[in-house]
Amino acid sequence: MKRLVVLGAGESGVGTALLGKEKGYEVFVSDKGKIKEKYKEVLIHNEIEWEDQQHTEAKILNADVVMKSPGIPDKVPMVKALLEKGIPVISEIEFASQFTNATIVAITGSNGKTTTSMLTHHVLNQELNVGLAGNIGDSFAKQVLEHNYDNYVLEISSFQLDGCFNFKPKIAVITNIVPDHLDRYDYKFENYIASKFRIAQNQTKDDYLIYDADDEVISEYLKKHPIQSTLLPFSLTKKVKNGAYLDNENIIITINNNKIIMPAKNIALDGKHNTKNAMAASTVSHLLKIRKQTIRESLENFQGVEHRLEQVLKINKVQYINDSKATNVNATYFALESMDAPTVWIVGGVDKGNDYTELFPFVNEKVKAIICLGVDNQKLIQSFGNMVDVIVETQFMSEAVKIAYKIAESGDNVLLSPACASFDLFENYEERGRQFKEAVRNL
Numbered sequence: 001m002k003r004l005v006v007l008g009a010g011e012s013g014v015g016t017a018l019l020g021k022e023k024g025y026e027v028f029v030s031d032k033g034k035i036k037e038k039y040k041e042v043l044i045h046n047e048i049e050w051e052d053q054q055h056t057e058a059k060i061l062n063a064d065v066v067m068k069s070p071g072i073p074d075k076v077p078m079v080k081a082l083l084e085k086g087i088p089v090i091s092e093i094e095f096a097s098q099f100t101n102a103t104i105v106a107i108t109g110s111n112g113k114t115t116t117s118m119l120t121h122h123v124l125n126q127e128l129n130v131g132l133a134g135n136i137g138d139s140f141a142k143q144v145l146e147h148n149y150d151n152y153v154l155e156i157s158s159f160q161l162d163g164c165f166n167f168k169p170k171i172a173v174i175t176n177i178v179p180d181h182l183d184r185y186d187y188k189f190e191n192y193i194a195s196k197f198r199i200a201q202n203q204t205k206d207d208y209l210i211y212d213a214d215d216e217v218i219s220e221y222l223k224k225h226p227i228q229s230t231l232l233p234f235s236l237t238k239k240v241k242n243g244a245y246l247d248n249e250n251i252i253i254t255i256n257n258n259k260i261i262m263p264a265k266n267i268a269l270d271g272k273h274n275t276k277n278a279m280a281a282s283t284v285s286h287l288l289k290i291r292k293q294t295i296r297e298s299l300e301n302f303q304g305v306e307h308r309l310e311q312v313l314k315i316n317k318v319q320y321i322n323d324s325k326a327t328n329v330n331a332t333y334f335a336l337e338s339m340d341a342p343t344v345w346i347v348g349g350v351d352k353g354n355d356y357t358e359l360f361p362f363v364n365e366k367v368k369a370i371i372c373l374g375v376d377n378q379k380l381i382q383s384f385g386n387m388v389d390v391i392v393e394t395q396f397m398s399e400a401v402k403i404a405y406k407i408a409e410s411g412d413n414v415l416l417s418p419a420c421a422s423f424d425l426f427e428n429y430e431e432r433g434r435q436f437k438e439a440v441r442n443l
Contacts, residue, residue: 002064006029007060030054032054103152107173108174130150134160179353182353232244234280251264320436344404346370346418369407371392
């Protein structure tokens with residue numbers, strides 16, 4: 001009997017444990033932290049052996065295969081010890097994909113991957129039997145176990161891709177690549193880029209890679225590292241023969257001389273970056289033979305993603321916007337770019353080696369005050385202190401919102417778009433966004 005050890009008992013870990021048990025593995029789950037009650041109950045109910053607040057080497061180093069949570073870096077001693085012994089350390093995506101024959105659409109990128117994944121699933125779901133997993137919702141492993149959908153849309157992070165070796169999606173999407181998580185890649189951008197391209201490492205010419213042709217990082221990488229996949233670029237600035245481009249307010253998608261035209265102006269989500277997300281989602285849908293009418297209607301009625309430029313409330317003619325999902329500079333770039341009124345900007349958190357210079361033009365033009373919401377705000381104050389008249393610090397969301405309320409005048413926006421991770425003051429970006437919305441509702 002093969003022994004599967006699962007490190008980290010979160011959503012992906014517990015899903016993997018359940019699938020592993022079903023497939024005849026001897027399963028052991030180990031978490032260095034405390035396992036959440038709801039997950040503990042699932043493990044006990046399914047008679048899966050577990051431990052928390054420790055890693056017992058004797059029970060881990062005898063594994064045949066180890067699935068580690070994407071949150072655990074490769075540099076931790078336990079992972080190093082496993083790799084030295086030649087024990088494969090893989091991600092949940094790698095583990096679960098071997099137990100399904102579904103058509104897989106895998107979506108990665110520094111930004112836009114959640115919106116693109118949800119939008120793609122929303123379109124496909126009108127006509128196909130399709131699951132949505134990866135970084136979203138129930139784990140992929142659990143869905144393979146319980147539903148075994150014919151198709152999956154997977155939102156996949158670079159950390160998950162680092163643990164993928166044989167994973168081979170039929171359709172891969174790279175939305176964009178900008179510096180992010182560099183603390184996990186020895187502060188080398190090229191390591192992070194290579195990590196994202198692992199999504200296509202096993203693809204053949206019968207598989208597809210959809211990508212942003214306007215993204216120089218992606219284009220440069222493809223020039224130097226030819227890949228086997230059939231390439232389907234999308235672009236806002238140039239015409240492409242195969243793929244998608246914008247022409248006078250229309251999105252034109254061509255695959256094997258089969259062309260469809262979609263009006264771009266009725267897309268439910270605003271902003272240039274969302275036109276790109278829509279292009280990626282439509283290209284996937286066109287490949288999977290979804291009717292043109294269905295694609296068009298789905299793009300027009302899509303509701304958007306919570307914590308992503310989410311309009312919360314208007315109070316005294318001031319619009320409050322929750323963009324807590326902006327955990328890096330590039331995401332905040334899109335947010336500030338789309339502001340059409342003077343903006344009070346709430347920013348800050350765990351800095352991942354951020355370079356704020358690309359935001360300078362927008363801050364100069366649109367931001368009237370900055371509220372720094374983090375444990376260490378030094379870098380923000382140094383970067384933006386001279387650009388705005390008001391820059392204040394706080395470590396409480398409720399206080400940040402109250403300060404914003406005092407500063408903002410009729411017609412202004414108050415934007416939470418942190419450009420940083422949330423772990424210094426919040427459990428995750430969702431909690432940060434929920435606290436913002438609650439504070440706004442309590443004004």
